[in-house]
Amino acid sequence: MKQFLSFIRKEFCHIFRDVRTMAILLLMPVVLVVLFGYAISTEVRQSPVAVWDQRRDDASARMINRLAASEYFDLRRMIGSTEEADGLFRRGEIRLALIIPPAHVASGMQILSDATDPNEATLLIRYAMATLGPGEANSPAEVSLLYNPQMKGAYNFVPGVMGMILMLICAMMTSVGIVKEKEMGTMEVLLVSPLKPAYIILAKVAPYLLLSMVNIVTIVLLSRFLLDVPVRGSLFGLMALSTVYALVALCLGLLISTLVDTQQAAMLTSGVALMLPVVLLSGMMFPVENMPWPLRLLSEIVPAKWYIAGVKDIMIKGLGFGAIAREMGILALMVAGLAGISVKRFNLRLS
């Protein structure tokens, strides 16, 4: 036990004495949360809108007021014809036009949108419908946005960032840390010692597990108080799920360290082979449902997909521990499988 503790102490020395590592470890979550929260937002703010009100009664005035008050829209001007709207669209002065028909006409409202950016257009239309509100006369359908009525992008990316940070810190740092010992030749000395290889692995892995928990707490706090993303469900469930996911990432890092011999290779492998799937296939940025079937199949084995789904269930939907049993199970299976392979590959000997 004393051997083990002093080994862990040594690992912390490595981490704390390397300013660059420290910066990556502690600043990365903050930077990512702030970056995604403010700069790279998928939300729309203050989109220019024009309205042609042919109805001119209390109901239409209420609608226009709501639109004008919304932080998503900026009511630029009132117009008097569709041609006028066309001109404004062409000059790029507005992104959306709302046409309210006269009270006696049976047809509903018309929303025109600039669909050069289809994602933005869809988003704007949905926002507009939500803003104009359900129950309004002539509304084409009753829309109700569950769990995230304000359609905050943060609800989607906070779980995504958590999945990314954990993967980055656990996998990349572990693989680089172990490969560094190989490069420096210290691994040779450790192997030629009575220290059990399992101890070496555990001691290399434990500090990063701990640090990633610190990061999870940081992210949850930041998103709660900076971005107003609450944790509606079980906090215990969230931490448990994060721990299991972190273990998957640690095992992946371990596996990488048995495959490569240089720190650069470890960095590159974990960067490309692990981060790309998190970004592309986890559903964090792009909806997986719309991808061709080989990619959909591939996404099933991306741990981040399951983790992010589970985190959303807990944080956003406010579900309890039971709801994420499937995600937990799948991630736990991955841990078992990967740990088996990497420990087997982590040789007692050099070659």
Place this chain on the structure above:
Amino acid sequence: MNDVIIRRITKAYGEVTALRDISLTVSPGELFGLIGPDGAGKTTLFRILTTLILPDSGQATVCGLDTATDLKQIRRRVGYMPGRFSLYQDLSVEENLRFFATVFDTTVEDNYDLIRDIYVHIEPFRHRRAGKLSGGMKQKLALCCALVHRPDVLFLDEPTTGVDPVSRIEFWEMLGRLRRQGITILVSTPYMDEAARCDRIALMYAGQCLTVDTPQAICRSFGKPLYKVCSDRMYALLGDLRAYDGTLSCYAFGDSHHLTLREDRSGDTEALATYLGGKGHTGLRLTPIEAGIEDCFMAQGKEER
């Protein structure tokens, strides 16, 4: 009973044969040197003996334990210092030492008597990070770390490479003292002049063992008269000596050239002096000398190409 027994070990990496049918024994308390240039197979042999790799064929035992099967027991009883001083650069001298002590389940205090001699040299810098030490100090710290668990057998892979002559001499003095404490030491080096410090040596080249004996016996087996030749124009002298028809071999050796003559001409130094005089050499000195390890190594005709 021998501490290290190597029987007919062969090891290849792909097409490169690192070790070719090597057999050696090392007695308890012996300071044994593996002498040879890069690529001789020294590191591979150390890795086999420290259970880090398995040979393709052959068998080796350390302290009576088989390196292929008893790796756990062997790892408790040997100390190993790989090439390039394997230290944690970002830990201080003291932290490195304490860490390696706990890894071997012991404390620095328990075995301080063994390392004291060496540790006093680096103690003034005990709070300095290992990465900031000079080569000589790194070497001493690495030795302390390899010794801290009081091993029965110590394996040192090129501990003096790239280290300045003063530190090298100090290092060999330390090894001498350790040997007197009864620790068996296997050390490799590319510096031939260090061979004389060992009890016995193996001259190695390209995976083969050329000779195994005491340095004195190897030097005595040189078998030919060897001359040390100097003149006022040393570089020209080397060319002229090589051009001489009675010359068997001639190599530069610092401030002189070492010369052997063909068997039918040996002893006929008069003729050589006349020849060199004719080439315009002045201040000519020609003295018979004892061969050194480097002479013996080169006499084996082993060189690249």
Place this chain on the structure above:
Amino acid sequence: MNVIETDCLSKQFGNFTAVDRISFTVARGEIFGFLGANGAGKTTAMRMLCGLSVPSSGRAVVAGCDIYREQERIKRHIGYMSQKFSLYNDLTVRENIRLFGGIYGLRGRQLADKAEELLRLLGLESERHTLVRSLPLGWKQKLAFSVAVIHEPEIVFLDEPTGGVDPATRRRFWELIYEAAARGITVFVTTHYMDEAEYCNRVSIMVDGRIEALDKPSALKSAFGAADMNEVFLAVTRGKGSE
């Protein structure tokens, strides 16, 4: 004529003086041995002379160029070879020669001729398309040296050029050094082999940033009453030395 002249050359890192007022001259065609213990300041001094690092104080002229103002010109007049970096392992012998020839300003016909000449001189004609990685260490060293002097520089700096090879190969390498010196190339060399110090015309020994001894090997030996350079080195560094 002197190709290196230094006067009270110093280099400080913070409050640590790595090189402390060294003054010496090296004549054209001389083989100058630059010895010292690990950490004595050899590398720092050599970096300043190569124009890679600016001195803290003092004066030096290398190949007629001032080391403060004409660092880039210095680099055109010197060659450099070290044990750690000299050739690209993943290029062939010929590609390495052509690459470094090109870097040092050889062009077209001249470069092609020079490359062929080098391959012939080194006996590497049959190995021209071999990757440098798979050459024996001794050949690599010879090739690295030849490449470092491909542009016939005024001075070539060699940083521990002969580590790790067998004794005979090490001696062949020194024959290349002698040939270069005979052509008028000044050789500035560091080594840990004390027998190699004997091959130098003059030797300096650095201790703690200062040059504590500088003379012909024979003069140093008689001054210290020593049998060989090893003893001289010990006397100089142990007398003054502390790590």
